[in-house]
Amino acid sequence: MNFNEIQGTYDVIFSLGRNCLAADQLSRHMRRKIGGVLDWVESPALSGVSNLLRNRFSNFMELPNLAITGINDKAECYIVRDAAYYVFSHHDFPLNQNTPTQLVSYPELREKVTRRVPRFLEALRSANRILFIRTEGTIHETAELLDVLQELVSGEFNVLVVNQAPVSGIVETPWPFSNVCALQIPMVPDEFHDNDYLWKNILERFTVR
Template identity: 45%
Template sequence: MKREELLGGYDAIFSLGDLCLTSIQLKKHGLRPYSGVFDWAATPILSKVNMMLRNRFAQFMEVSHLRAIGPASDTMLCVADDYYDFVSNHDFELSKNTMTYLGSYYEVMDKYNRRINRFLYAMNTARRILFVRTEGDFGDVMELQATLRGMVKNDFNILVINHEAVDGIVEKNWPLPNVYAVAFPNSVDKWEGNNALWSEILQGIYLEN
């Protein structure tokens, strides 16, 4: 799709990972009024995100799939859902959880279930939705497009940003309807070094409400 087709108002905008970077940039640009399922986790394998979406989050973070990895920070425990390759760095407080006992599991799941229900509700009710994903190859993005087409009742677009050996913003021109894919430089700190490029790519996109 062409860039101008991406622009305009959306009823909902969701990050699909692969890191917190996407949600941080959406919030910075006034495009994230609430946290989504993928905002504060690592989801490096897009095919697993596609599977999670197709399953409508069934078996997401079931106890039998969880593995405590170690401290994510001074206050948080890093916990992986090995079924979906979903890694949480911001949910399990060290004051409530250990490597062998996740004491706040049900509290964390209450939060995620609210986010999941909000996400699925938007799939059925929003007039127009934008999904933003960093890192995904053509095949996995094509699968993502097909998966979302089976979930979203009305219109949607996907913005894909890959980090590659490029200068500035490079359009990928993938022949996929509803998908606008670009490359950003990977030669800088992607957490801060591409701030101006994020601002440029998100200019002209806004939330309707």
């Protein structure tokens, strides 16, 4: 699927990671109609996302699976890893509310997950047309993701994969999937801002009902 073919109107657009970039850009450009489960977490491995979807988020961010792995200085939060799915929270555990040995604000995260997961899964069942955006994914990981989404999504869906690469603009990658468009954008020092003009160019081609 090329870039022209994937453009158009969707009922909803969801980010599938790798970090907050896609959700942030969707919000900036008024394309984020419903909050997704993976909007504000880091999911370095797309295979972990596929496994999470395959399991319908079973045991996602359960307390026994969580461990503090660092500090996000910009967010002023602990970085907390979900070992079951290799997903990292960067925004749910403020330094001033938690300690290195106790995740005091965990009930707030649990409430958010409990609210968002059913809403996300219901959208997959009820929407007529869905676009998923993933930053950083390989062709093999994407093939696995498609198999999982086929089991979850009732209507039509497409996937937009955006990878950073040594290119100077937006470059299409010819992947052999009928409902996947793969793009490359430049590798930059600050991925959250330096490619803003390219994300504007990409997202203005889509509308949400």
